[in-house]
Amino acid sequence: RCRHLVSGYAIDSLSQEEEQEKEVAGSGGGGTWEVVVVGGRKKQRRRKGQKKVVVEVDHGDELDGDGGHERQREHPFIVTEPGEVARGKKNGLDYLFHLYEQCRELLIQVQNIAKDRGEKCPTKVTNQVFRYAKKVGASYINKPKMRHYVHCYALQCLDEDTSNALRRSFKERGENVGAWRQACYKPLVAIAARQGWDIDAIFNAHPRLAIWYVPTKLRQLCHAERNGATAVPAVSSSVSARTDHVTF
Amino acid sequence: RCRHLVSGYAIDSLSQEEEQEKEVAGSGGGGTWEVVVVGGRKKQRRRKGQKKVVVEVDHGDELDGDGGHERQREHPFIVTEPGEVARGKKNGLDYLFHLYEQCRELLIQVQNIAKDRGEKCPTKVTNQVFRYAKKVGASYINKPKMRHYVHCYALQCLDEDTSNALRRSFKERGENVGAWRQACYKPLVAIAARQGWDIDAIFNAHPRLAIWYVPTKLRQLCHAERNGATAVPAVSSSVSARTDHVTF
DNA sequence: AGAAGGACCAGTGGTCCGTA
DNA sequence: AGAAGGACCAGTGGTCCGTA
Numbered sequence: 081r082c083r084h085l086v087s088g089y090a091i092d093s094l095s096q097e098e099e100q101e102k103e104v105a106g107s108g109g110g111g112t113w114e115v116v117v118v119g120g121r122k123k124q125r126r127r128k129g130q131k132k133v134v135v136e137v138d139h140g141d142e143l144d145g146d147g148g149h150e151r152q153r154e155h156p157f158i159v160t161e162p163g164e165v166a167r168g169k170k171n172g173l174d175y176l177f178h179l180y181e182q183c184r185e186l187l188i189q190v191q192n193i194a195k196d197r198g199e200k201c202p203t204k205v206t207n208q209v210f211r212y213a214k215k216v217g218a219s220y221i222n223k224p225k226m227r228h229y230v231h232c233y234a235l236q237c238l239d240e241d242t243s244n245a246l247r248r249s250f251k252e253r254g255e256n257v258g259a260w261r262q263a264c265y266k267p268l269v270a271i272a273a274r275q276g277w278d279i280d281a282i283f284n285a286h287p288r289l290a291i292w293y294v295p296t297k298l299r300q301l302c303h304a305e306r307n308g309a310t311a312v313p314a315v316s317s318s319v320s321a322r323t324d325h326v327t328f
Numbered sequence: 329r330c331r332h333l334v335s336g337y338a339i340d341s342l343s344q345e346e347e348q349e350k351e352v353a354g355s356g357g358g359g360t361w362e363v364v365v366v367g368g369r370k371k372q373r374r375r376k377g378q379k380k381v382v383v384e385v386d387h388g389d390e391l392d393g394d395g396g397h398e399r400q401r402e403h404p405f406i407v408t409e410p411g412e413v414a415r416g417k418k419n420g421l422d423y424l425f426h427l428y429e430q431c432r433e434l435l436i437q438v439q440n441i442a443k444d445r446g447e448k449c450p451t452k453v454t455n456q457v458f459r460y461a462k463k464v465g466a467s468y469i470n471k472p473k474m475r476h477y478v479h480c481y482a483l484q485c486l487d488e489d490t491s492n493a494l495r496r497s498f499k500e501r502g503e504n505v506g507a508w509r510q511a512c513y514k515p516l517v518a519i520a521a522r523q524g525w526d527i528d529a530i531f532n533a534h535p536r537l538a539i540w541y542v543p544t545k546l547r548q549l550c551h552a553e554r555n556g557a558t559a560v561p562a563v564s565s566s567v568s569a570r571t572d573h574v575t576f
Numbered sequence: 577a578g579a580a581g582g583a584c585c586a587g588t589g590g591t592c593c594g595t596a
Numbered sequence: 597a598g599a600a601g602g603a604c605c606a607g608t609g610g611t612c613c614g615t616a
Contacts, residue, residue: 153596156599198551200542201528207588208576215576224591224601256598280449294448296590303446328456328463401616404579455608472581472611504578544610 154220159251159260162244173232173247173260179221180233180288186213186221187291205291231298232264237289238282242267268298269305277306402468407499407508410492421480421495421508427469428481428536434461434469435539453539479546480512485537486530490515516546517553525554 160172187202187209194201202208205226213221236243246267250260272279279302284290408420435450435457442449450456453474461469484491494515498508520527527550532538 153600198547198554200547212576222601223589224603225599227590228600258598293589299446299448306446328460401580470581471609472583473579475610476580506578541609 154225157257159247159255159257161248161251164251176229177233177236179226180230180292182218183209183213183221183226184288184291186216186218189216203291204293227293227295229261230292230295231268232261233292234283234289234298235264235268237286238271239267265298265301269301272302273305277302402473405505407495407503407505409496409499412499424477425481425484427474428478428540430466431457431461431469431474432536432539434464434466451539452541475541475543477509478540478543479516480509481540482531482537482546483512483516485534486519487515513546513549517549520550521553525550 155166155169155171157173157176158166158170160166160174162174164172164174166172166175183205187205190209190212191201207223210221210223210226213219232243235246243264246260246263250263255263268279272282275282279294279299282289283292283294403414403417403419405421405424406414406418408414408422410422412420412422414420414423431453435453438457438460439449455471458469458471458474461467480491483494491512494508494511498511503511516527520530523530527542527547530537531540531542
């Protein structure tokens, strides 16, 4: 239950490669730790319609004869009930929420360092915090994952009973994580409706939630729901595809 | 005294070129307006040690046969007493401070638009605000200028008497704007000292100042002054040159 | 020499899509 | 098919330095 978090902070910058050896992967919701290092290499991806020439650079056999190691991916999440430990190569939702608490601790450390140095002090979980997470060995924390599930954590913060009920219901029905994640939007929009639709204010009023950016899609859903129940695209499909872009 | 500010807001994006015709330059501190359009073109600058090949692209004789116009630069600031109107091709410090108030109004407009659209709402004067300023014709507002004098405006907000006294003193001694600007740091650091050194908190506590980012140099001076009066580099020289960079 | 501001650049927020 | 996350990209904060 008590997660390991490398404490203290080192002083100099650190490349991603330097991290590759000390891999730590969280397991279920329990206290187990697996340390895994696996081989293999990745290729660059190519962006759609990017047409640009990609030069394949081979980093193999460089100075460090040791060769590269590939970081093991975290086990996928499954829908678990509150308190339930995921079995097999899966992680449960208590563990997911725990990662958000860990990010908060990391942010606090980053803030303290910044204050000490007289530098500007982040109030949100920024890239700097994710970089710091890597640096102190919490390499299982990454931006795309944390941003992906922010609204799920928001529901957990703002209405734990509803969050728990949703988990039980989706587990019972054998739904996958993606379906559960989608379903988290609706009760949040309902909360926003009760509180005057200001989702930013709702996030900022909650001490653990205030450090997270409001996810774009949640913001859009609140906006759409407020402006007439007309043509509200059920929480399933992508709102962003329908967004008119009008800027200055 | 009552400055013109284009009201209402247009809907689509606007390139910089489209702005070039409706140039409005503020004059002194009075109510005069000069509308100036002058000819000429600029070249790209080349960055120091950049060695990269620069392709000169000629945009002349494009669709709009009218040809390009060059924006007239704003008149330089001179040190004026409170209430004093700058004469000749100069702008006074009341006008400088007025620009900060105008930025605040522009930010409020940008915020209202964002709220209407359900988009994220800036709390500070961001690039978006400067872009909006250009769009509504306030092309005499630009980021480098506003950032350059933020701490001078901060002093004006936080201690108007000291700010006024400093202006009178520097005018009397015939000092130029740069010297006055430098001198604004010291009383600000003194204010910070009295209030526990938290310059961010000081900015945020003031309604008109809270929308401005704390300037790097002011932050550094506060930090240096707090950490022992030892080796504090008189406000004159660059602090940034002495800054150790230690990041993650 | 003193000053205004176009334009650059490192690092951000946001998330796509090649990967497993 | 479902999911994790490396890596990309448009637009940011910050300010240098070519310009007048």
